[in-house]
Amino acid sequence: xxxxxxxxxxxxxxxxxxxxxxxxxxxxxxxxxxxxxxxxxxxxxxxxxxxxxxxxxxxxxxxxxxxxxxxxxxxxxxxxxxxxxxxxxxxxxxxxxxxxxxxxxxxxxxxxxxxxxxxxxxxxxxxxxxxxxxxxxxxxxxxxxxxxxxxxxxxxxxxxxxxxxxxxxxxxxxxxxxxxxxxxxxxxxxxxxxxxxxxxxxxxxxxxxxxxxxxxxxxxxxxxxxxxxxxxxxxxxxxxxxxxxxxxxxxxxxxxxxxxxxxxxxxxxxxxxxxxxxxxxxxxxxxxxxxxxxxxxxxxxxxxxxxxxxxxxxxxxxxxxxxxxxxxxxxxxxxxxxxxxxxxxxxxxxxxxxxxxxxxxxxxxxxxxxxxxxxxxxxxxxxxxxxxxxxxxxxxxxxxxxxxxxxxxxxxxxxxxxxxxxxxxxxx
Numbered sequence: 001x002x003x004x005x006x007x008x009x010x011x012x013x014x015x016x017x018x019x020x021x022x023x024x025x026x027x028x029x030x031x032x033x034x035x036x037x038x039x040x041x042x043x044x045x046x047x048x049x050x051x052x053x054x055x056x057x058x059x060x061x062x063x064x065x066x067x068x069x070x071x072x073x074x075x076x077x078x079x080x081x082x083x084x085x086x087x088x089x090x091x092x093x094x095x096x097x098x099x100x101x102x103x104x105x106x107x108x109x110x111x112x113x114x115x116x117x118x119x120x121x122x123x124x125x126x127x128x129x130x131x132x133x134x135x136x137x138x139x140x141x142x143x144x145x146x147x148x149x150x151x152x153x154x155x156x157x158x159x160x161x162x163x164x165x166x167x168x169x170x171x172x173x174x175x176x177x178x179x180x181x182x183x184x185x186x187x188x189x190x191x192x193x194x195x196x197x198x199x200x201x202x203x204x205x206x207x208x209x210x211x212x213x214x215x216x217x218x219x220x221x222x223x224x225x226x227x228x229x230x231x232x233x234x235x236x237x238x239x240x241x242x243x244x245x246x247x248x249x250x251x252x253x254x255x256x257x258x259x260x261x262x263x264x265x266x267x268x269x270x271x272x273x274x275x276x277x278x279x280x281x282x283x284x285x286x287x288x289x290x291x292x293x294x295x296x297x298x299x300x301x302x303x304x305x306x307x308x309x310x311x312x313x314x315x316x317x318x319x320x321x322x323x324x325x326x327x328x329x330x331x332x333x334x335x336x337x338x339x340x341x342x343x344x345x346x347x348x349x350x351x352x353x354x355x356x357x358x359x360x361x362x363x364x365x366x367x368x369x370x371x372x373x374x375x376x377x378x379x380x381x382x383x384x385x386x387x388x389x390x391x392x393x394x395x396x397x398x399x400x401x402x403x404x405x406x407x408x409x410x411x412x413x414x415x416x417x418x419x420x421x422x423x424x425x426x427x428x
Contacts, residue, residue, distance in 0.1 A: 004056065008045040008299030009293055010363060010392055013052035015421075021061045023078055023167040027137040030057060030165060035418045036139065038165045040080060044114065045303045047420035048160050054418060057165060059109055065089070066168060072134065073173035077100075079109030079166040086171070091279070095173035098124040101140055103283050109166040114389035115158030115349040118283065119207040119226075122340030126351050128157035129342070130172045138164040139416025142342035147346065155412040158346025160388055164414045172343055177230035181207070181276045183268060184225050187312030191219040191314055195355075201225045207282070209337045211269070212321075213262045214330040214359055218323055221336065222269045226282055243290040251297035251362035251378045253331055262332060287335075296362045301331075304375060305350075305358035305387040307339065312382040313355035319378045320357060327371045331360035347405040350387040358390070369393065388421060399425045 001014035007075075017039075020026055021411060030036060036055035042049050045202075062080035069075075073095045075086065084104035090096055101116040111127045112134065124130070136144040136156055144164070146153035156163045188194045194210060203209045205225040212221035215417050286292055291303070308316040317336065324330045335358045361368055377397050379386065384392050385402025400406060410426070418428060 003299075004042065004050060006046055006049055006392075007043050007293055007299045008302060008363075008392060009296070010046070011300070012049060013046045013283070015051055015053070016055040017058055017284030018055055019058045023062050026057075026165055027077070027141060027143055030139050030416070031139060031141045032315075032416070033139055034416050037417055038079075038109060038113070038161050038418045040103050040110040043084070043103055043106055043110070045390045046303075047386075047424065048114070048391070049110075050390055050420040051418060052200065052420055055275055059107060059165070060165070063107075070095075073175065074170060075173055076170045077108060078168050079107060079112075081107065081108045083108070083111060085416045087279070088174075090173050091176065091179050092176070094175055094280070096132045096176040097171070098174040099127045100283050101127075102284060103287055105287060108171070109161075109197065111157060112157055112166055112169060113161040115344060115346045115351070116332060116389070117339070117351045119209040119337065121342070121351055122208070122338065123206050124174075124341070125342045126158075126344055126346075126349060128345045128349065130174075131157060132170045132172050133143050135167045136164040137167050137283050138414045139368060140239070140414070152319060152412060154345055154347050155409050156346075159346065159409065159412075160348060160421065161419065162413050162417050164417065176228045178228070179279050180233060181226040181277050181279055181282050182228050182229040182274070183282060186223045186225075187220070188223050189220050190217060191318055194219070194221060194223060195335065195338075197223045197225075197319060202338075202340070206402070209335060212266075212334045212336040212357075214264055214321060214334040215325050215328075217325060224282075226277070227278070233276070239288075241288050241290050244292050244294045248297050251299070251301070252295045253301075253362050262376045267384060271396070290356050296360070299363040300363070301363055302368065302372070302392055303358060303371060304361060304389040305356060305390045306375070306379045306385040307350065307352055307354050307356040307387070308379065308382045308383050309352075309354045310338070312336075312384070316378060316382040316384065317355060318356055320375055322372070323374050324359070327367070327374075329364065329371055331362075331367060333360040334358070347409040348350040348403050350385065350389070352385075354384070356386075356387075360395070390423070393426065396425050
């Protein structure tokens with residue numbers, strides 16, 4: 001047995017780890033097994049990637065490109081391929097993944113299973129919008145080739161790994177002029193100004209996101225928007241990654257550090273204005289700091305990410321921020337952004353038209369969980385939902401209310417696959 005933890009480091013649990021190295025033999029390997037789960041980089045924050053007492057099928061060795069058409073930008077690859085490797089291969093050739101999450105250390109299979117989104121949902125939707133086909137191995141011995149429009153495709157993208165093991169996928173990349181982005185940074189004083197900036201930016205800017213001071217009563221923050229740009233500038237010199245070297249005895253994100261740190265960050269960033277930025281720095285700012293999740297101390301951290309319908313967004317976000325501020329809990333890592341009008345393909349995909357707020361919280365035990373119950377009530381009342389890829393404690397009632405297509409998904413589950421999250425939210 002191997003001790004495994006998710007990115008939130010909320011605890012470790014023992015798993016049987018089975019490394020898969022040949023995609024053509026996955027079906028025979030998993031056939032007839034029970035309580036198994038595909039595993040990639042383990043960058044999910046909560047328990048969606050864990051299977052305590054069961055088997056994890058480790059796909060990280062399945063990281064090969066199968067075919068690439070340089071004229072069309074179609075790439076076939078194995079499901080353990082890292083998004084980072086696709087970008088490193090594609091960008092010098094003028095092609096880029098249309099949608100990437102906040103870290104590039106994610107496998108293609110994980111990106112599909114969680115139907116990740118990026119800073120450009122209003123323009124490019126979710127990761128699944130650019131998957132042209134995928135191959136799914138099921139513990140029944142069946143192999144399914146799924147394309148958009150198929151019921152099994154809709155169940156698998158965003159399906160939390162519960163419909164089978166994705167063995168390979170074909171992705172449609174998008175043309176880009178190079179690795180650089182024209183980035184504009186704008187301070188905003190309150191939520192009304194944030195929404196005005198977000199609305200004004202959708203037509204002309206590919207990427208929009210904001211950092212929000214979750215402890216300031218006004219909801220002030222820093223709005224960032226960016227476009228790909230062609231510039232005659234070489235790639236920046238490679239720098240050695242930084243590493244957070246140890247787990248501190250207490251969380252370094254706490255009541256004493258958070259308010260002054262947020263204030264300092266706001267005042268430093270609000271004067272930055274317009275600048276060129278490499279795509280890695282813009283999309284994945286934390287990837288350069290290895291093991292940054294250690295800074296939350298030995299008890300780990302939760303991420304709470306919700307999406308609220310746009311008509312309830314301003315009032316709902318204000319209520320969430322007020323509740324967090326009163327509790328004195330929260331994080332420097334607080335992100336507020338809007339989603340476009342595109343509905344997600346996946347039955348259990350998170351992104352929907354509206355506004356999403358994501359915050360990291362050090363695990364302080366009962367006070368943190370009590371705060372989440374108050375936040376849950378606000379999300380439920382607004383008709384919103386939480387992001388399963390980030391979740392470790394969502395109550396079943398909120399999950400069922402937030403994902404009305406769950407009833408369509410359940411008959412398509414693979415009976416031999418189970419996770420800590422599925423047992424918590426679905427009972428098996």
